[in-house]
Amino acid sequence: MGKLFAVIEREFMERVRSKWFVLTTLFGPFLFAGLTIGPPILAFRSARAVDVSRMVIVDATQVGAGNGVATELAGGLTSAATPPTVIAVNAETRTPVVDSLRALLAADRIPAAVILDDSSVASGAVRVLLAGGAPLATSERVQRAAERELLRRQIATTGIDVAVAERITRFSVSAKVERVLRDGRSGSAQVNIIFGAGVAVLLYIVIVLYGQIVLRGVTEEKQSRVSELVLASVPPRVLLSGKVLGIGGVALLQLGFWTSSLLVLMANREKLLAAFGVAGGSMALPTIGAAELVPLFAYFTLGYVLYAALFAAVGSIVSSEQEAQQAQTPVIMLLVGSMALLQPALADPDGPIARAMSIVPFSSPILMPLRLGLVSVPAADLAMSLSLLSLTAVGAMVAAGRLYRTAMLMYGKRPSLAEVFRWIRNAD
Amino acid sequence: MTVTSPTLPLALHIDRVRKAYANHVAVRDVSLSVPPGTVYGLLGPNGAGKTTTIRMMLNILRPDSGRITMLGLPAGHSDLLNRVGYLPEERGLYKKMQVRRVLRFLGRLKGLSGADADRRIDHWLERLGLRSGGEDWSQARVEDLSRGMQQKVQFAGTMLHDPELVVLDEPFSGLDPVNAQALKDSVLDLRRMGRTVIFSTHVMDAAERMCDAVAIIARGEIVADGSLRALKSQYGGANRVLVIFGGNGRDLARPVLEDRELVARFEDLGQQVEIDLAANAQAQTLLQALVAREVEIVRFDRLEASLHRIFLDKVGATGVEAGVSGHG
Numbered sequence: 001m002g003k004l005f006a007v008i009e010r011e012f013m014e015r016v017r018s019k020w021f022v023l024t025t026l027f028g029p030f031l032f033a034g035l036t037i038g039p040p041i042l043a044f045r046s047a048r049a050v051d052v053s054r055m056v057i058v059d060a061t062q063v064g065a066g067n068g069v070a071t072e073l074a075g076g077l078t079s080a081a082t083p084p085t086v087i088a089v090n091a092e093t094r095t096p097v098v099d100s101l102r103a104l105l106a107a108d109r110i111p112a113a114v115i116l117d118d119s120s121v122a123s124g125a126v127r128v129l130l131a132g133g134a135p136l137a138t139s140e141r142v143q144r145a146a147e148r149e150l151l152r153r154q155i156a157t158t159g160i161d162v163a164v165a166e167r168i169t170r171f172s173v174s175a176k177v178e179r180v181l182r183d184g185r186s187g188s189a190q191v192n193i194i195f196g197a198g199v200a201v202l203l204y205i206v207i208v209l210y211g212q213i214v215l216r217g218v219t220e221e222k223q224s225r226v227s228e229l230v231l232a233s234v235p236p237r238v239l240l241s242g243k244v245l246g247i248g249g250v251a252l253l254q255l256g257f258w259t260s261s262l263l264v265l266m267a268n269r270e271k272l273l274a275a276f277g278v279a280g281g282s283m284a285l286p287t288i289g290a291a292e293l294v295p296l297f298a299y300f301t302l303g304y305v306l307y308a309a310l311f312a313a314v315g316s317i318v319s320s321e322q323e324a325q326q327a328q329t330p331v332i333m334l335l336v337g338s339m340a341l342l343q344p345a346l347a348d349p350d351g352p353i354a355r356a357m358s359i360v361p362f363s364s365p366i367l368m369p370l371r372l373g374l375v376s377v378p379a380a381d382l383a384m385s386l387s388l389l390s391l392t393a394v395g396a397m398v399a400a401g402r403l404y405r406t407a408m409l410m411y412g413k414r415p416s417l418a419e420v421f422r423w424i425r426n427a428d
Numbered sequence: 429m430t431v432t433s434p435t436l437p438l439a440l441h442i443d444r445v446r447k448a449y450a451n452h453v454a455v456r457d458v459s460l461s462v463p464p465g466t467v468y469g470l471l472g473p474n475g476a477g478k479t480t481t482i483r484m485m486l487n488i489l490r491p492d493s494g495r496i497t498m499l500g501l502p503a504g505h506s507d508l509l510n511r512v513g514y515l516p517e518e519r520g521l522y523k524k525m526q527v528r529r530v531l532r533f534l535g536r537l538k539g540l541s542g543a544d545a546d547r548r549i550d551h552w553l554e555r556l557g558l559r560s561g562g563e564d565w566s567q568a569r570v571e572d573l574s575r576g577m578q579q580k581v582q583f584a585g586t587m588l589h590d591p592e593l594v595v596l597d598e599p600f601s602g603l604d605p606v607n608a609q610a611l612k613d614s615v616l617d618l619r620r621m622g623r624t625v626i627f628s629t630h631v632m633d634a635a636e637r638m639c640d641a642v643a644i645i646a647r648g649e650i651v652a653d654g655s656l657r658a659l660k661s662q663y664g665g666a667n668r669v670l671v672i673f674g675g676n677g678r679d680l681a682r683p684v685l686e687d688r689e690l691v692a693r694f695e696d697l698g699q700q701v702e703i704d705l706a707a708n709a710q711a712q713t714l715l716q717a718l719v720a721r722e723v724e725i726v727r728f729d730r731l732e733a734s735l736h737r738i739f740l741d742k743v744g745a746t747g748v749e750a751g752v753s754g755h756g
Contacts, residue, residue, distance in 0.1 A: 006536035014525060225520030229585070232486045232514040233537035409488065 003234045007242025011217070012249045025254050029261035033272075036265055041276050043137070050138045054110050055084035056101055060094050060117040065149060069116065072145035084114075105131045112138050114146070124150055196373025197346060199296060200366050202255075204339055207304055207365070210251040211311040211331070217243055218315030219324045227408040236408070237401035244308040244397070251304065295382065296369055302389045303365020307331065309396035316400070316407040317415055327414065338363035342370065349374040359385045361392035399424050436464045437500030439593050439624035440485065445494030447480050454480040456648045457494070462626060462641070464499075464592075467619050469635040470628040471739060472645035478628040479517055481645070482597050485626075486514050499593060510539040513591030517598045517628075519582050523571040527558070530570060531585055538589035545588060552584035556610065576607050583611065594618060596627035600634055612638060632736040642735070646743040656735070663738045667705040668731040669714060674699075674724035681723045690714055702731065 015021055052073045059066025066086040074083035089097050101113045111134040115127040126146045128139050155165040221227045230239055265272070310331045318324045341363060345354035349371050358368040358377070364385045371377050406423040407415070415423070440462040447455040455477040462468045472478050483489040485496055487504035496503040499511060521530050528549060535545030553559035553566055558580060570578060579602060586594065596615075600608050615625050615638055629635055635642055636656070643653035652659060673681060678699055685694050685701065690709045695702040705714065715728055 002539060003537055006533060010529075010533045014522070014529075018524075221522075223520075224523060225516070225518040226522055227520075228483075228488060228516040228518055229514070229520070229534070229582070230537065231488055232512075232516070233509055233534070405488075409483070 004238050004242050004245075007234065007239055008246040008249065011243050011246025015213070015247065015250045016253065021250065021254070025257055028254075028258040029265065032258070032262045032265055036269055037272050037276070040273055044276075050135055050141055051111055052084055052141075053082035055142075056104075056110055056113045057084050057086045058094070058097055058101065058113060058115045059086055059088045060090070060115070061121050062090075062118075063121065063153075064088075065116050065121055065153060068149035068152070069114065069142075069146050072149050073141065102129065105129055108133050111135075112142065114142050116146070120146070120150060121153060126150075193346065193374065196349075196370040197342065199373060200342055200370040201339075203300055203303060203369060204335060204366055206251055206255060206300070207307045208332070208335060210247055210304060211307045212328075213250075214244060214247050214308045215311040215315040215324055215328060216321065217247065218312045219318060219321055222316065222318075222408050222411075223320065231405070231408065235401075236404040237398070240309075240312055240401045240404055241397060244305060244312065248301070248304055248308065292372065295372060295386070298386060299365045299369050299389070302386070302393045306361065306365070306389065306393040306396050307335065309393065309400040310334075313396075313400040313403050313407075313420075316404050317410075317420060319411050319414070323414060334362045335366075338366045341367060345370055346374075355381065359388060361389045364389050438462060438497070439464045439466065439499060440468075440626060441495075441497045442481070442485070443495040443497075445481070445484060445491045445496060447477075447484060447489065447491050453648055455484070455491075458645070458648070458650055460643055460650065460653065462624060464624050465619070465622045466624055466640045467615060467638050468624070468626045469639035469642035470626065470645060471630065471632065471635055471642050471735070472628070473630060473743060476645045476743075477648040478645055479597055482514075482595055482626075482628060485595060486512070510589060511592045513538075513586040513589065513594045515582060515586040515594075515596045515599055517601070519579060521570045521578060521582060521585075523569070525570055526566070527553075527568055527570060527573070527581055528566040531566075531581065531588060534585040535588040538591075540589055548588050548590075549584070552587060555614075556580040556584055558584075575602060576604055579603060580607065580610075583614070587614070592623060594623060594625045594627075596625065598629060599627050600629060600631050608634070632734070632739055636735040644739055644742050651742040652738065659735075659738055660732045663733045663741060667709070667711075668733060668737075669703045669705060669711050670700065670727070670729040670731045671703060671718070671725060672700045672727040674726045677724040680721050681718055684714070684717045684721060684723075687717070690717060702737075 057066045057070055070083040070086050071077060074081040087097055104110045105113060108131045111131050113129040119125045128142050130138060152162060155162055314328045314331060315324060318327050341353060341357050345367050348354060354371055357363040358371050368385050402424045438461050442458055442460040444457045444459055445455060446457055458481060470478050484491050485498060485503055498508055501508050531549045532542060532545045558565040599611055618625050639656055641655045644651050685691050690706055692704045692706045711730055718725060
């Protein structure tokens with residue numbers, strides 16, 4: 001056991017100490033922060049940046065709709081903001097005025113010009129000219145202001161009470177969708193899908209990322225010829241398990257740090273946004289209990305061990321990193337194949353594809369967590385899936401350990417598949 | 429052979445071991461015995477099966493048939509791992525790791541505690557000149573060390589746990605004369621402490637000066653083995669002579685050297701000639717013949733067969749050429 005710990009400690013400490021690890025780990029929270037609070041801040045900034053007072057409204061309606069829109073743009077009758085300039089035109093003056101405004105827009109002297117005419121009042125058609133530098137939110141604000149003013153005029157002509165009309169227009173349907181599951185559990189469908197797919201994608205990324213690290217570690221050990229020295233002190237299976245566990249520890253540490261920083265960020269999203277002067281709605285986090293976490297953790301661990309063993313086996317039979325890139329294709333294909341099934345599994349999480357693939361060991365670490373998030377999986381399915389995965393993972397580790405003994409001392413030509421199987425069979 | 433203690437088991441016993449690869453037999457029916465406290469040389473040309481034999485001792489390879497015991501335990505026994513030190517021919521270390529951390533790791537793989545390992549690391553680094561006064565290479569990364577220094581670090585790693593049996597595969601390859609001497613001194617120290625050292629080499633000179641006993645291996649077979657003294661008396665002695673000429677002595681001596689009554693054959697090394705006397709000839713007669721021709725002689729010496737000579741006799745030019753597979 002002491003030797004296993006020595007190997008685990010070396011694999012773990014040497015990686016955690018590396019600049020690569022420190023940088024990628026610390027980069028995570030910045031990326032999450034950027035993704036969660038960046039967009040609302042940017043949206044808010046660009047909305048505020050619309051300078052209403054420098055806009056010009058060209059009013060060809062003859063009924064003074066321009067002034068109404070100007071007031072709405074400035075924020076209503078009670079607002080202290082300076083409303084845009086309104087230029088009333090007739091059929092003759094309209095073209096020269098618009099032409100001169102175009103010149104001002106081209107020179108970026110005014111942010112936007114709004115042209116209202118009879119068709120605006122009749123059917124809501126409004127033309128908006130934007131300067132090159134005008135914020136994107138400008139046209140949206142103009143549209144909303146024009147809508148309110150023109151709607152009011154429409155209502156006034158029909159004789160309905162304005163207050164009643166406004167209440168009617170504000171009516172909209174908001175559906176809160178909830179799935180009722182077999183075991184009586186329920187949850188927001190949206191959040192479950194996002195969560196399930198998110199976990200599947202995360203597991204995929206972590207397995208590929210850290211599987212590659214295992215692969216590179218093995219190839220490096222073989223290339224630098226240090227393996228013979230180590231194999232004279234520890235049996236191959238101890239070296240291999242130590243390597244897989246040590247690197248798995250690095251994965252857990254990084255993943256744990258990322259997850260907790262993400263949770264802290266989400267919990268404090270409102271406060272953070274407020275610090276930037278932006279009001280943001282809180283985001284409901286799915287509540288996950290231990291009952292969901294335990295299988296998730298089991299699938300992550302077993303899936304990682306299975307694929308790490310496969311990557312280690314590939315690393316032990318090749319002689320250089322370039323060769324490793326080629327030789328790992330079959331393993332990558334297994335992973336990519338599982339990801340390709342994500343779409344059908346999401347569409348029908350209780351369908352035959354999803355059910356079968358969540359039991360097959362090579363795809364179950366990715367698809368079963370997804371199903372667990374979406375539907376209630378029968379206990380028998382879960383038990384079968386987990387036991388098959390455990391057996392395959394242990395089998396892969398044993399086979400990789402056997403292959404290791406012979407393959408780590410073989411340089412030069414890559415062995416054929418037949419030779420690989422013979423080495424696995426003949427060791428020990 | 430040398431010091432044999434009746435209470436201690438053989439340091440190494442190989443009994444009719446065979447190992448074949450896909451297209452050739454690397455080791456065929458090799459048997460060897462190494463008593464404890466011996467410095468034992470495994471000599472042979474490249475590809476003779478030295479490394480394969482050593483890897484089987486260390487249980488890195490499994491023999492196809494035959495038995496190997498070390499220190500009285502079957503090869504691969506878990507108790508052996510911590511009692512044996514091994515320096516492979518294919519040498520390498522974790523390049524990005526700090527020297528001290530690599531050594532601590534190697535020490536812990538041999539069952540040392542961290543503190544114990546640190547103390548021994550200091551001892552070995554100082555002894556091998558990697559840590560002295562102003563300089564301390566223990567904090568450097570392996571990749572920043574010269575090749576020779578890396579080899580010393582590896583040797584330190586082999587010795588950290590104070591093994592009873594040390595196995596060194598081609599330990600002198602790639603070492604400059606100063607470092608080679610340091611390594612030889614360490615091996616002789618080990619013998620003084622009663623440890624057993626088994627090393628493979630094709631450098632006969634080193635083997636001759638250090639070994640108590642040797643085995644010569646060629647084409648996967650043992651062609652000669654035993655104590656150095658026994659081998660030398662078996663393969664020559666009384667009728668071998670070394671002559672070093674002065675002036676134009678070499679030319680004047682030619683008729684004598686070609687006299688089949690006196691000289692069976694000779695190995696011409698220029699001003700120096702190694703002579704095998706003819707069956708009934710005496711060294712004395714040869715000397716008289718040379719003096720009679722007024723040959724200037726710097727040195728006239730009766731020779732023991734050199735290990736080099738025995739090696740060439742037993743392995744022959746064909747044996748050297750037959751060594752084609754990668755490892756020795």
